[in-house]
Amino acid sequence: MNISNSGHSVDIVEVTKTFANVTAVHKVSLNIRKGEFMTLLGPSGCGKTTLLNMVAGFETQTSGAIQIDGKDISDVPPYMRETGMVFQSYALFPHMNVFDNIAFGLRMRKLPAREIKAEVERALDMMKLSGMEGRRVRQLSGGQQQRIALARAIVIRPKVLLLDEPLSALDKNLRLQMQVELKELHQKTGLTTIFVTHDQGEALSLSDRVVVMSRGEVQQVSAPIELYTQPANGFVASFIGEIxxxxxxxxxxxxxxxxxxxxxxxxxxxxxxxxxxxxxxxxxxxxxxxxxxxxxxxxxxxxxxxxxxxxxxxxxxxxxxxxxxxxxxxxxxxxxxxxxxxxxxxxxxxxxxxxxxxxxxxxxx
Ligand SMILES: Nc1ncnc2c1ncn2[C@@H]1O[C@H](COP(=O)(O)OP(=O)(O)OP(=O)(O)O)[C@@H](O)[C@H]1O
Ligand SMILES: [Mg+2]
Known part of the structure; x- marks a missing residue:
């Protein structure tokens, strides 16, 4: 089943973001290939969320450019960027049921009701949530809420999936299970994915390539095995695994x-x-x-x-x-x-x- 709008590239070109007196992201350039699972990894405060928010359009870069398929999207508002985002806190609507949470983005886009129903059902099926449409979000476990947040992000058939530490609130077993599901989702959809984590094990096991960041700057961009065996500098060597x-x-x-x-x-x-x-x-x-x-x-x-x-x-x-x-x-x-x-x-x-x-x-x- 291909639910996606797969095969879109993202280019981040010399992007800097400065808040009042903090440089959160400093001259970051990255090319995320079509269909790639790319992970941003680094300690708390290194600029991961800020970078993701700029791709989604929730923050505007101070300088530099962001492109999807080679086209600058700097002036495109978030809702027209065709990015699906899962936030660091799931940010579900607690007063709505599962169906309405997932349907939200489609209703904003004014799709006909029949189409909305079909698309939501497809996303529910993909995230193994079928039968839960009528449940209140509050009554669901952390893992189920996480799946709803993912369903809500993919239901709009985004060009790019942006995931900000989606598994960090889950306990270890559930987290491992969701890692497998995320990987399956990626294989099924072929969606270009930018995934944020500060868990190096998660980064190594899920990613095609990993971007290691520190203090707003890119330290290394490599496939997992290379990152572990050939770290580019002392920061990466010490941050990835024990050494x-x-x-x-x-x-x-x-x-x-x-x-x-x-x-x-x-x-x-x-x-x-x-x-x-x-x-x-x-x-x-x-x-x-x-x-x-x-x-x-x-x-x-x-x-x-x-x-x-x-x-x-x-x-x-x-x-x-x-x-x-x-x-x-x-x-x-x-x-x-x-x-x-x-x-x-x-x-x-x-x-x-x-x-x-x-x-x-x-x-x-
Ligand atoms: N709206 C803001 N105003 C001022 N400073 C900000 C703002 N958002 C982020 N920052 C600062 O920018 C830096 C990067 O923050 P960011 O949230 O991107 O880090 P992060 O890598 O996502 O960290 P975490 O792993 O804790 O989520 C931090 O120093 C943070 O305090
Ligand atoms: Mg963050």
């Missing part, structure tokens, strides 16, 4: 051999990072994920072994997060499968860690 940031290290390069001196006692062997040309003597930041560090067995005598004392185990079912105090580095987190580490490395004991840099992120300092 150990080692103290600044000096790169010692001779031919193809790279050593990184983290402190006088610790040097780690590595190789030329994928995207950076490092020079001998250059200072770098090394980031390494907890799942890439291992407890080294007694027979392990290779390179990149560091010693430290076990400070904590945090058992999490599928894995254990272990915190080790390494002199010269500080606290290092590692993640191992199951509960084996708890017996293998008792609290307070000295253990050896293997710290390979093959999958580390190495950035110029």
């Amino acid at each position: 150990n940031a080692l103290p600044k290290a000096r790169c010692q390069k001779s031919g193809q051999d790279f050593r990184f001196e983290v402190c006088p006692e610790i040097s780690l062997n590595g190789r030329q990072p994928a995207r950076q040309e490092l020079k001998d003597g250059q200072m770098v930041h090394i980031f390494i994920r907890p799942e890439h560090i291992e407890i080294a067995g007694p027979r392990h005598n290779g390179a990149n072994i560091v010693k430290g004392n076990v400070a904590a185990h945090i058992y999490q079912g599928t894995h254990t997060q272990t915190r080790v105090n390494v002199p010269g580095i500080g606290l290092v987190e590692l993640r191992t499968k199951g509960a084996a580490a708890i017996d293998q490395a008792p609290l307070g004991s000295e253990i050896a860690l293997s710290v390979p840099l093959d999958e580390a992120v190495i950035l110029p300092a």
